Amino acid sequence: MVLGEGTGALVLGMQEGRGGSLRNACFCGAASLTDPQGITCSSPERMAEVMAAALKDARISPGEITAIKAHGVSTPAGDRAEGQGLRQVFGGDMPPVASFKPAIGHTLGACAVLETASFLGCVQERFLPPTPGFEQADPAVGCEPLRSAQAVNPGLFLLNHFGFGGNNTSLVFSVQP
Amino acid sequence: MTQPLRIASVAAFLQRVQGPPPNYGPALKAVCKNVPRRINRFIQLNLLGAHQCVNGSGRPLAPDCGVYLGSAEGNTGDTVHLLRQVFQTRETPNPVTFINSSTNVASYYLAQTLKLHGRNLPIASTDFSFEAALDLACLDVADATVPMGLVGAVDQGSDQSWVGQAGPRGALDELDVSVWLLLDPAHPRPLAEIEWVRRANTLEDVAAWPEAGGAAGMPRYLALGRGLTADARGALAQRFSGWTAFTYRDELPDFEVQSAYGIVQFIEARKPGRLLHIAGNGQGACYGVCLTAPERAGRSAPAA
Numbered sequence: 001m002v003l004g005e006g007t008g009a010l011v012l013g014m015q016e017g018r019g020g021s022l023r024n025a026c027f028c029g030a031a032s033l034t035d036p037q038g039i040t041c042s043s044p045e046r047m048a049e050v051m052a053a054a055l056k057d058a059r060i061s062p063g064e065i066t067a068i069k070a071h072g073v074s075t076p077a078g079d080r081a082e083g084q085g086l087r088q089v090f091g092g093d094m095p096p097v098a099s100f101k102p103a104i105g106h107t108l109g110a111c112a113v114l115e116t117a118s119f120l121g122c123v124q125e126r127f128l129p130p131t132p133g134f135e136q137a138d139p140a141v142g143c144e145p146l147r148s149a150q151a152v153n154p155g156l157f158l159l160n161h162f163g164f165g166g167n168n169t170s171l172v173f174s175v176q177p
Numbered sequence: 178m179t180q181p182l183r184i185a186s187v188a189a190f191l192q193r194v195q196g197p198p199p200n201y202g203p204a205l206k207a208v209c210k211n212v213p214r215r216i217n218r219f220i221q222l223n224l225l226g227a228h229q230c231v232n233g234s235g236r237p238l239a240p241d242c243g244v245y246l247g248s249a250e251g252n253t254g255d256t257v258h259l260l261r262q263v264f265q266t267r268e269t270p271n272p273v274t275f276i277n278s279s280t281n282v283a284s285y286y287l288a289q290t291l292k293l294h295g296r297n298l299p300i301a302s303t304d305f306s307f308e309a310a311l312d313l314a315c316l317d318v319a320d321a322t323v324p325m326g327l328v329g330a331v332d333q334g335s336d337q338s339w340v341g342q343a344g345p346r347g348a349l350d351e352l353d354v355s356v357w358l359l360l361d362p363a364h365p366r367p368l369a370e371i372e373w374v375r376r377a378n379t380l381e382d383v384a385a386w387p388e389a390g391g392a393a394g395m396p397r398y399l400a401l402g403r404g405l406t407a408d409a410r411g412a413l414a415q416r417f418s419g420w421t422a423f424t425y426r427d428e429l430p431d432f433e434v435q436s437a438y439g440i441v442q443f444i445e446a447r448k449p450g451r452l453l454h455i456a457g458n459g460q461g462a463c464y465g466v467c468l469t470a471p472e473r474a475g476r477s478a479p480a481a
Contacts, residue, residue: 034244034297036289039276046294165281166288167297 001074004105008113025120028156028172029058035166041077042168047085051158054170055089058156062090065172066155067128069119071162072099072145073106076138082160083141096152098128099145112161116171119159123175128152181370181469182315185236185325185361187441188229190222191429192353194334199353201225208232213286215273217254218353219333223283224290226355227329231291234359241295243323244284245314247306247330248299249433251280254333283331295323304404305376306330307356307437308456308464312374318360326360330437351430356437358444369444369470372451377463380412383455386465388417395451395469398423398443402436402456409457423452436466444470 011020012027031053035042055062071082086094100115107114122129131145159171192199201221205212208228213220223246231238255274262268276282280299288297296317300310307330314326334353360371372390377383399420401410414422425442426435436456443452449472455465 032296032298034285034288034294036285036292036294039282039285163281164276164279165283165285165297167281167285 002101002105004101004107006104006107006110006114008110008117010113010117022117022120022124024124024154024176026174026176028060028174029056030054030169030171031057032167032169035168038166040164041075041081042162042166044081044084044088046166047082047160047162047168048088050168051085051089051160051170054158054172058172060156060172063093064156065090065095065158067096067098067123067152067157069115069157069159070097070099070145071160072101073162074101078162079138080140080142082162083138083143087142094143095158096128096150097143097145098122099131099134100129102132102134103129109163112169115161116159116173119157120173120175123152123154123157126151126153180319180362181372182318182360183362183364183367184358184369184371184444184468185364185367186230186234186359187368187444188226188233188355188357189438189441189445190226190229190353190355191438192334193351193430194353195351209290211290213290215277216286217252217277219252219254219331220277220283220286222333222353222355223287223329223331226331226357227287227327228290230329230357230359231327234361234364236361236364238291238293238327238359239295239324240293241323242291242293242325242327243296243314243317244287244293244298245310245326245328246280246284246287246299247308247310247328247434247437248280248301249303249306249332251299251301252278252283252333254278287327291327303433304458304462305456305464307434308374308376308466311358311371311437311466312376312464314360315371315374318362325362327357328360329355329357330434331355332432332434352432354432354434354438356434356441358437358441367471369468372467372469373465374467375465377465379461380409380463383413383416383463383465386467390451390467390469392469396421396449398448398450398452400425400439400443400452400454402426402439402454403431403433404457404459405455405463406457406459409461409463413455413463417453420453423448436464440466440468444468
């Protein structure tokens with residue numbers, strides 16, 4: 001794991017047709033739960049639970065998700081738990097998975113807002129970013145991040161943020177054409 | 178908020194920090210059945226105040242009760258020691274020390290010891306951390322995102338190990354503080370009810386805050402917290418001129434999360450009436466919390 005530093009902010013508004021660089025993005029739903037048994041790493045079941053709860057909050061099914069922004073902490077236990085949690089939610093129909101920490105490092109408390117803004121910015125430009133340095137997949141993870149940039153259409157997106165202390169949050173955004 | 182939110186229980190723990198760092202282990206054992214090992218003072222403070230509050234409610238906590246922890250400076254527990262190791266002595270920090278320096282970890286231990294698995298939101302902010310935590314909790318409870326909300330304000334004072342290390346405001350804090358309240362909309366005998374929590378970006382915006390409410394003839398109290406200039410205090414006292422002043426911090430040194438302490442002091446004073454507590458950020462913004470405490474006998478007794 002490589003640490004990074006940075007800062008970011010998202011400005012939310014109620015009116016369509018206004019806003020800045022992410023004006024086509026819309027916040028659709030979220031869930032935030034605690035895993036009281038996972039101080040440094042939650043279980044796959046708890047991660048799956050929060051992803052499913054976010055999809056339910058957004059009133060959509062897993063099959064409607066266009067792509068995923070993984071938390072991708074890049075510790076073996078963390079990535080395996082998230083990968084297995086994604087498998088529990090999406091089964092064999094896994095959407096493309098993007099991961100930002102290999103590019104900007106783990107910015108700890110700032111990573112959720114930075115990665116959300118970065119991911120939505122990429123989607124608005126119609127691409128999913130590659131994962132620098134990723135060479136060999138761990139079979140125990142059950143999925144792998146993108147090795148090269150990939151075109152993407154507007155749609156619905158799931159963004160995972162799993163923190164120290166069992167704080168798990170998943171967000172659902174739509175990006176309109 | 179369309180309906181007042183019931184406060185089922187409150188607890189306030191304050192300790193002056195003078196001399197060696199206090200150890201709350203023994204006090205914690207008296208209120209918490211399974212005290213976690215290898216926790217720092219900030220985590221101990223969290224557990225101490227929160228468990229006191231929960232124990233006083235007389236009702237079991239819902240497993241998906243939300244936790245909302247406000248703190249001005251966050252988990253400073255071992256942070257000074259950790260930073261000295263990393264930057265001065267170039268030692269590798271103990272992993273437990275590193276983990277325990279995260280504010281999330283304090284609320285994690287709270288969730289673990291209270292067997293909670295719902296929403297858990299620590300908010301570290303110099304200004305309005307408690308008010309923001311309470312505001313979020315009220316929103317979540319009001320729309321049934323969580324069935325209950327455990328809201329706290331916790332900050333750790335400076336101790337001997339910090340000598341020579343001025344705090345963010347250039348002065349050493351003198352108090353360990355852990356203040357908690359439990360929102361339980363189904364509690365049969367609440368201590369008080371929160372009418373509203375509102376933020377105003379300027380003093381002029383305070384004019385829009387509702388003054389009516391509570392039972393007819395109920396006494397009204399105004400508490401002015403920290404972060405208000407003399408001019409702001411004067412303007413607010415004029416705006417709420419019919420209200421009786423409620424003071425609570427005259428004999429205490431300054432500390433950031435005193436709004437929580439003031440509100441709990443009002444509830445514990447068992448004054449039937451309506452309290453409006455206003456704090457500022459020193460730059461014109463204000464946060465108001467309005468609650469009513471009913472007149473009834475035996476309010477502090479646990480509910481059946």
